[in-house]
Amino acid sequence: MSKPPARNGAPQRRPGEEDDICPVCKSSRYLNPNMRFLVNPECYHKMCESCVDRIFSQGPAPCPVAGCARTLRKQRFRRQTFEDLQIEREVDIRRRVAAIFNRRESEFQTLRDYNNYLEEVETLTFNLLYNIDVATTEEKLASYARQNAADIANNKIISAQESASTEAQIAAQKEQARLHREAARNEEDEERREKEEGRQEFINKIAASNEDPDKIAKVVLKKSTARRTAADKLRQQEAAKVDNASAPLFQIQGLKPVVRPEPQKAYDPFGDYSIKTQYYTLQTQYEHPWLENAKTDPKITAGGFDVGEYCARAMMEAFGGLGVFVEDEVARREEAAGADVGTTAAAMAAGDGKEVGGDVL
Amino acid sequence: MKFNIEDLPILFPYPRIYPEQYAYMCDLKRTLDAGGHCVLEMPSGTGKTVSLLSLIVAYQQYYPEHRKLIYCSRTMSEIEKALAELKALMKYRADQLGYEEDFRGLGLTSRKNLCLHPSVKREKSGSIVDARCRSLTAGFVKEKKERGEDVDLCIYHDNLDLLEPHNLVPPGVFTLDGLLKYGEKHKQCPYFSARRMMPFCNVIIYSYHYLLDPKIAERVSKELSKDCIVVFDEAHNIDNVCIESLSIDLTEDSLRKATRGANNLERKITEMRSSDAEKLQNEYAKLVEGLRDADEAREEDTFMANPALPDDLLQEAVPGNIRRAEHFVAFLKRFVEYLKTRMKVLHVISETPPSFLQHLKDLTFIEKKPLRFCAERLTSLVRTLELTNIEDYQPLQEVATFATLAATYDKGFLLILEPYESDTATVPNPILHFTCLDAAIAIKPVFDRFSSVIITSGTISPLEMYPKMLGFTTVVQESYSMTLARRSFLPMIVTRGSDQSAISSGFQIRNDPGVVRNYGSLLLEFSKITPDGIVVFFPSYLYMELIISTWQGMGTLDEIWKYKLILVETPDAQETSLALETYRTACCNGRGAILLCVARGKVSEGIDFDHHYGRTVLCMGVPFQYTESRILKARLEFLRETYRIRENDFLSFDAMRHAAQCLGRVLRGKDDYGIMVLADRRFQKKRSQLPKWINQALLESDTSLSTDMAVASAKKFLRTMAQPFSERDQAGVSTWDIKDLERHKEQKEEEKIRELRNGIDGGQMDVDEHTNGANGADEYGADDDIDAAMMDMDA
Ligand code: SF4
């Protein structure tokens, strides 16, 4: 790569314009120097602008190229970007695929996963390109798009932001370069002027006085040095300013995606413990004659007595102890005691306490 | 001659030594001890290479680390010269020590120069030799042979496998010629012998590219250990070498070839899928695992290596979307096609790699990451497909390298698209330059890897420019003056013609007939008084042609013709070498001749005009670069922004280093003599940028002469040169024998002792002395400034 390739003898025509004959009307660039070719992404058959006007102005029409006959619309005709129509088509397909499969590397656990994903996508693209299993591939594409709509939209936004920020960065760089250039030019001008001034001063002094010209030269020189250092300082400050102004922009590149903390739950004094009744469901209403009374009697309600609470308590008391098997607990306790002889007594005591509690319930 | 520098005993193969050689060695040792880099400027023709070699070999042999020496030079002939020098040195050492040291020194150059294969070596182009050799030596070819297929192999290469791998050639120093002879005798390939022996050598001598060009360096210089001593000789142009090694130019033609290459690859892949799918599958599996072949680096037939990639990337697996061979080829095609569309633009574009990548992504959905792996992926594919006609894929490789570089470096590179060859051209013939602007990128791995890098040349002023441009720090930075017993060269600056009007090649007045005539009469006058050869340097071919045709019209050439033969350098190498041949003959037989050449041409860089081949060198005009080139402009801007080197400073530095290079051509030793004329008004201000040894010899009175004054001065100089001058007159002054050297050392010692003593019993006085010294220096400096100021005013 160290040796530059020699320019080949200038080509007569620009490549890509070699076949300058419209395949439809057979007019050539020789007859019509302004001829432009258009293609339609439906079938990528090339034809000249006037053909497009002629054939498709009246609305959709079949492609005039023999054996194609796909219905084309004028609206969708456009200039080709790539010389190779195959590539043109490929890029169109890629555009479509890229809009759907826009996962980012950071979303994957390992690099390997990401690479596998990339390969998968590439294979899909290839299928579309070479018309292998088009139906199933399209199906896959569509289903993926449906299932991951949210992610796709999200990533789209991110990449849009990214490209915007790179563009901004490029622009900022350009601006900075321009400023630098200007500064350098100013500096040069300044210097030239100073030199000029110094010389003028020198001549004036010589003319005015009868001192030794050498000495004068020294004085003038000192002055200009002082001025130069001052200018240097100023310039440095300015440079620093420029740097600061344009440095960070939005640099989000290296960041891991921020995990937003979950919203805090309301304070729960029982620490997530709730009493769930296992054997019954508490009704809001219980039919009982003397309860009716308690509901309405001001003597009772005025004290804050609530029938619901009463019912709940009564129910709990009625069912309390169900599902508690004393033998099981005793057996378990004994097992524990056997394992740890030293604390048998204590265990007994504790067990007793419990048993008592059980009785109470 | 045998002496010590500090504790290090040195054997110097000559009975006498120049003072500057001794100083040079001392500084070298200092650098090596300190373990850092240095920049040294040593006058041309004062035995730089021999001092360097004898010190470093002594260093190697004396200290237990046995640090290896890698000596890089520019041309084949310089490499050969250094090898011969080394060989003589080792012989001298053996004589002195009484035994042969265990020592190996080898040189390496391209296959083209070292090939022995009867048909391959007859190829003209180096790349064809490389390609043909590869097809005869590649590993898979050998496998095929073993399987009994009928394929050609190179017998010279095969024979190497029969030898012990660490002892392909016996110890000792081989010149390239010697290696060829040895190879012929033992029927072994000199190129591969040298390459495989590289890890076992004490001294390796090869060209810059083996270290700087990342594609080659990766392969050839990989196994060299960190404590190697690296020397870049004749390094005044090293920044340009660095830049060139990372710059790529693409044309429409090369893109077309790249497409063809990609199509070929595609076909080969299909073929292989049907015949030998397993190989592709293996490759694929390897890429999935992210494994690099452990042995692939050692393979000698590698197609190419990666251009300077950061290490972390080298560890990473190849991205999934280019893992499959088919996918990758489609990827390449898309990229090439994109480049083709870019080429169609009819105005100049210059953009940075990031903006290029952005546009690329918008248009073709090619991401940055797979691009970075492009070069590596291509290498792997080419190897898997077992391609032999590799030269067909050269353009594709270039595109891949370009892709990798563009995706790897955000800064220090620029893309420039020039749709027209020149400003006046109407038929577009676009070139896409991908140019490296930062010389530090290519050389950075070298500085990172090796602890001592020595950059040296005859003309490498101003010294501080190089560390700045190449991004390193030095421990020693020194320029030596030339000690002379008599004034043996006469530098002069001619600012006016004999009619007292200023002469300059500045573009405002360069076409002025008066200036051209003054240049003509200057040459005429010197052709009258100079014996034998005169060399004239012009800033550019264009200017040279213009002047010659004008002189033709004025009849100046006819005048000159009476005194000397006139020969001209042309861009064509063959013609130039013919002209040189004739020039030499004319100088030898007494007819005398003038060689007109260009300051940046081949002649100015590599050809010596010692003794009667060059008695006068004339620099007609300051050899500035062509500043309208967009690449140069971009580089200037980059230098200003990144290294704070101003445009004018750089241009003037660059012009002066070329001027100095031209001047140095005529003086190739202390017994040589010559006149150096700088003929341009602008040289006067740039005087301080000349190398120290030239600048010192340039008298104040000789800095602004008119033609007739210069001629008078030259006449006087030549008359003194005509006086007999015996070797004895030089002894003790410009050459030392061992006694002089001892005396010098003693003096130094004494000085040091005195200084120390002063430091102890007279602290006060010491301070005084210092302030005095400082004052003195200040005054002196100020005087210099005034000189400069006065000169400016004159201008
Ligand atoms: S192996 Fe050596 S001799 Fe044989 S072709 Fe290659 S370079 Fe030539």
Ligand SMILES: [Zn+2]
């Ligand atoms: Zn048409």
Ligand SMILES: [Zn+2]
């Ligand atoms: Zn069609």
